[in-house]
Amino acid sequence: MKSIEEFTVQELAEQISPSSPSYIELKKRGVLRTKNIVGELGEYFAIQYYSINSKLTNLSLAPPGVKNIDALSRDGEIYSIKTISSRTGTTGSFWDPESVKNNIKKFDFLIIVILNDRYSVDVILQMTWNDFFENKRFNSRMNNHNISVTKKLIDKFHI
Numbered sequence: 001m002k003s004i005e006e007f008t009v010q011e012l013a014e015q016i017s018p019s020s021p022s023y024i025e026l027k028k029r030g031v032l033r034t035k036n037i038v039g040e041l042g043e044y045f046a047i048q049y050y051s052i053n054s055k056l057t058n059l060s061l062a063p064p065g066v067k068n069i070d071a072l073s074r075d076g077e078i079y080s081i082k083t084i085s086s087r088t089g090t091t092g093s094f095w096d097p098e099s100v101k102n103n104i105k106k107f108d109f110l111i112i113v114i115l116n117d118r119y120s121v122d123v124i125l126q127m128t129w130n131d132f133f134e135n136k137r138f139n140s141r142m143n144n145h146n147i148s149v150t151k152k153l154i155d156k157f158h159i
Helices: 009-015 021-028 037-052 097-101 129-135 151-157
Strands: 059-061 071-073 078-084 109-115 121-128 136-139 144-149
Touching: 037 059, 037 071, 037 078, 037 109, 037 121, 097 136, 097 144, 109 129, 109 144, 121 129, 121 151, 129 136, 129 144, 144 151
Parallel strands: 078 109
Antiparallel strands: 059 071, 071 078, 109 121, 136 144
């Protein structure tokens, strides 16, 4: 058997491709629904974390394709879940900049899942809509909003 260092780039790419055994198994288990592996892992880990933590509400996945809504609580609260793979950087985009600019609430809570290099949970943050509104940044090039994750943000919103 070859060591990992002997694999070609093509062979390595196949190990992380949508046809790889790991990807296929994660799809079978309902963890992956699209090809957005990092985002889908974050959604899965967030929902699992909320279900095992008695201080947090149980969440269920929202139907695929609904903008800015990834999970719902039993009480009908709307959660948007964004995932990043380091403690610094920005979240994915929040579209519809006019409604955000006008403070038209699109979700009740924002969960930011930060994964480590092994795609395990490093930390989970939770913000209210008002927290999001206070901390959002506008990206004029992309015409959308995002959240810049900093140590201060992690310290303030870590759950």
